Amino acid sequence: MTDKLREEAKRVLREGIAEMVIGWAEGSAEFKTTPFFAFTEEDCDRLVWNTACVNNLAKYLTDYPKEKKIALCVKPCDSASVNVLIAENKVLRENIYVIGLACGGVIDPIKAADAGTCELSDATAKYACLHCVHDKPEVADIVLGEAERKLTPAGEDMPPFEERRKYWEKEFDKCVRCYACRQVCPNCYCEQCFADRTDPKWTSRKPTAGESWMFHAVRVMHMAGRCVGCGECERVCPKSIPVEKLSREMAKYVKDIYDYTAGMGEKPLLGTYKDEDYDAGVHEE
């Protein structure tokens, strides 16, 4: 698979389809890879594809001007992120060459280090992979390989309604407000985040459960219909707060109410407004 990926990357550069290929390269340990930017055919020999390719590389697209021609390696979930960026006009479809890779789940490097193995299993998998809803890359110019999904899908993990306040109070109390969840999110691309604004001050930097609640609640609202569930936010959290649970719950509401799945449509959720849409609290009789 890695060979096919390298061949394709080389072809892309040789034929001038893109100026650079963003993919993964070997990291410091067998269960760790690192994002890699290939500019020459020689560089392409460092690209790899395996179950440790955990990063959602769509994050890097918004670092560059829209005009730049970029080839991007994506897993199905990352591809959905690319689709969100296209729908929101942050990147131009014609300037992005998407190399899709069939994926049966990836490992969480820290879990794998704890377990001492990089074999993909329910115990070492990135948690979001147990909730995966993406079968194939939504946007791709080419799809490489085939994958079989062997992971056991996790069921409902949001605590029952009555216990949620207590549960999230405990979780948000851990938050140190490093905002790593926001930084690593491919679809969190605001030039200035509301949390960094001092005037008006939407939320205090104080890392108490209440203030952190404000930050996470606003973030999940901003991600409604935009979060594709790649789970990067949850993976990077230095306090292992399961922030993705909130987004997953939100995605469920969006699906139920508007029949919309993030990253699957041509338009963003807000662009699909219809007069008969349900709008609780606004026109309720």
Added chain:
Amino acid sequence: MKLLPKSGVAGFIKELSKTREVVAPVSDGESYAVFKSVAPGETPIIDGSRFILSPRSWFMPGYEVLFETKDGEIVDKTPETKAYATIGLYLADAHALEVFDRVFLDGDKPDPYYNARRADNAIFALVPAKKRWSVFWGMTGNVCDWKKACDVVMYDLGSEFVMEPMTDRGAELTKSLADADDSKKAAADALLARYDEGEVDVKAIGERLMWDNPKWEEVSRKCVACGVCTYGCPSCSCFDMRDDLKCGGAERYRCLDSCQHADFTLMGSGYNPRPGRMPRTRQRLLHKFKYQPEQFGMIGCVGCGRCVELCPVGIDIRKIVGGKETK
């Protein structure tokens, strides 16, 4: 040297907690282990079975009120000095406290908040049996010297700990334990030797990490500026002070800050001397490997490897410092 069988750890901690408040890494089952006061019945994670976050979160909490105002009067919130015992931090973390001491205690105005937790704190530092893949203690200093930062060094030999008291306080706290024989002592030394691999050449590192090294651009390209490296670090000491209104008054608090954030160096005028990720990545490395050696005579990084493991994009400080990515 003394011996503490693993089955006796709970009893030892119970005994210790009669005279001191015990602080150790605990986990609620799902998350990484964090340092906090051990409640009765709680089992600290000191066997290396789980990723342990740095003890910084206890010595320098993410939210600490410095003072409050109430009805126009200032209410001091300096914590009382108590007797503590911190168990299960790595030997490298104990050395990181020496870096903290330079920052917070040197000079004529020592920090009373930090000092309250540091002044009477017996440090039981751990040398884990299993060396995690990310650990590089030996690359940042002479590991044997770090023992001086501890009261007791605990060597994990699998089924028991060899306890080496380094201070009178440490000897007093471990005197009830059985003595270790020579073979155990040799095993303990051999274990420590495994951590003492790598070279330390501050001058060579300094030359590699030149301010205008063109490689910085390449090193920082994949950085997403999440700052997890600094939040996970045991020796990063940057903080922010802010004021907030509250019912009937106001409070001034201290919270963590990170040089990886855009607003860290943002000035009131709108000018930012470190506008992009490249200067920020460079700052983190240079601060630890160039400025702190000049200031304190010791490298600011202790090689615990937490940033290597936590970094979501796999930036490996060892490769940057060791020259693989900066030469």
